[in-house]
Amino acid sequence: MSITIATWNINSVRLRADLVARLLRDEAPDVLCLQECKSPVDKIPLETFAARGYGHMVARGQKGYNGVAILSRLPLEDAGHRDFVGKGDARHVAARLENGLTIHNYYVPAGGDVPDRDVNEKFGHKLDFLAEMRAWFTDTAPEKSVLVGDLNIAPREDDVWSHKQLLKVVSHTPIEVDTFETTREAGNWVDVTRADIPEGQLYSWWSYRARDWSAADKGRRLDHVWASADIAAAAHGSRILREVRGWDQPSDHAPVFASFDL
DNA sequence: ATGGTCGCCTTGCGA
Numbered sequence: 001m002s003i004t005i006a007t008w009n010i011n012s013v014r015l016r017a018d019l020v021a022r023l024l025r026d027e028a029p030d031v032l033c034l035q036e037c038k039s040p041v042d043k044i045p046l047e048t049f050a051a052r053g054y055g056h057m058v059a060r061g062q063k064g065y066n067g068v069a070i071l072s073r074l075p076l077e078d079a080g081h082r083d084f085v086g087k088g089d090a091r092h093v094a095a096r097l098e099n100g101l102t103i104h105n106y107y108v109p110a111g112g113d114v115p116d117r118d119v120n121e122k123f124g125h126k127l128d129f130l131a132e133m134r135a136w137f138t139d140t141a142p143e144k145s146v147l148v149g150d151l152n153i154a155p156r157e158d159d160v161w162s163h164k165q166l167l168k169v170v171s172h173t174p175i176e177v178d179t180f181e182t183t184r185e186a187g188n189w190v191d192v193t194r195a196d197i198p199e200g201q202l203y204s205w206w207s208y209r210a211r212d213w214s215a216a217d218k219g220r221r222l223d224h225v226w227a228s229a230d231i232a233a234a235a236h237g238s239r240i241l242r243e244v245r246g247w248d249q250p251s252d253h254a255p256v257f258a259s260f261d262l
Numbered sequence: 263a264t265g266g267t268c269g270c271c272t273t274g275c276g277a
Contacts, residue, residue, distance in 0.1 A: 011277085012269060036277085038270065064271040110277055122276090152277095208277090209266035252268075252277085 001099060003074075003260045004029045004237075007148035007223055008244075009107070009205075009253035013037040013069065017045045019247060020071075023255060024052045027241070030074055031097075032255075035107040035150045037067030044069060060090035068105045068149070070095045079103075082136070084129045091129075099262055101231075102142075106133075106149035115173045123170065126152070130179045137187030142228040146260070147189060150253065151224045153180045156194070158201050159221035171220055189226035192258045196238035204240050205253045214246060225258040234260045 006029040010016050013034055024032065032054070037044060041061040049057070049071050056076045059069035067090045070076060079094035079102055091107045109129055112122030153176050157163040166172040184191065193202070203219025210216045227235050237259040245254045 015269070036269095064269085065276075112276085207266080208268050211266080 001262055003031065003097070003099075003101065003262055004257060005031045005033070005103065005146055005148060005225065005260070006255050006257045007033045007035070007105070007150075007225060008255035009035040009150040009223060009251060011036045011038070011251040011253070013044055013067070014039050016249070016251060017048045019244075019250070021048055021052055022247070023241075023244065024049065024054055024071075027255075027257070029257060030072065031103060032071045033103065033105040033148045034069045034071065035067070035105070037061055037069050038064055039067055041069075058093055058095040060093045062088075062090045066090045066107055068093045068107050070103060070105050072097075074098065084132050085125055087125075100144055101260070101262060102145040104145060104147040104149075106147065106151060108149070108151045108153070110152050111170045111176070113170060115168060115170050115175070126170075127175070127179055130183045134179075134183040134186040137183070137189075142187045142189065143230055145228040146231075146258075147187075147226040148224065148256075150222055151180070152222050153177065154220040154222055155180050155191075156221075158199075159203070161201070161203070161218040161220070166220075171222060184226065187226075188229040190229060190232035190235070192225045192227050192232070192235040193221075193238045193240070193256060195232065196236060196258070202240060203242075203254075204256055206245055208252050223253055223256045225256055227258075227260070231260060231262065234262055236261070
């Protein structure tokens, strides 16, 4: 059985419900994980997605901020959520498929503008969030699991348009990259996108502020698909759908896809 | 060149 999973920071699921429906129609993933839904769960337009065959959803939401949802055309069981850093933010939710695969959907805090936790508490919050993820993975080794989401860190030099120019820019600072890698390694997670596409520049986000985002191409790979080590060899077919960033009234993120033969 | 653009909690804030 092959399962295709996609992750996409949608930046308002209500404003962009038609774009979600278009992606479901054109690309037909089995599971689509969304971040920054910016909606209470009961206001997510599930009927729009159910009409496309995606009637199963597990989500956590809040008004205006954050929000994560897992849409599926296969039955889903709610596998809970965790309130990282105790702020009550809707930044994590998990679901389980009938074949036993657990899917974790994360929206890691962006971390503000200044990469110094002494003057910017949002940066400290981001590092603390990652440390809590790491502690959880150390305590309970993930098995038969996929972790996806907007992790708001671009770890590799070829995950950003300019390694040198972004060394002091939140999302690519050494402390974030180190924390990101120790967090991933604590769970023996495999970076599926880079296992499939090991060479070359790879981005999933381009700022709204660029005059011409595609020509400037100042992107970063902030959105990730990880697999637990026991199923990593089953992963294949990773892609980032750059063209989706060019749709009308787009999200500033492109969706990331991976498939698993389970 | 320290700007620029989004979306919602709105005339500010978070990204």
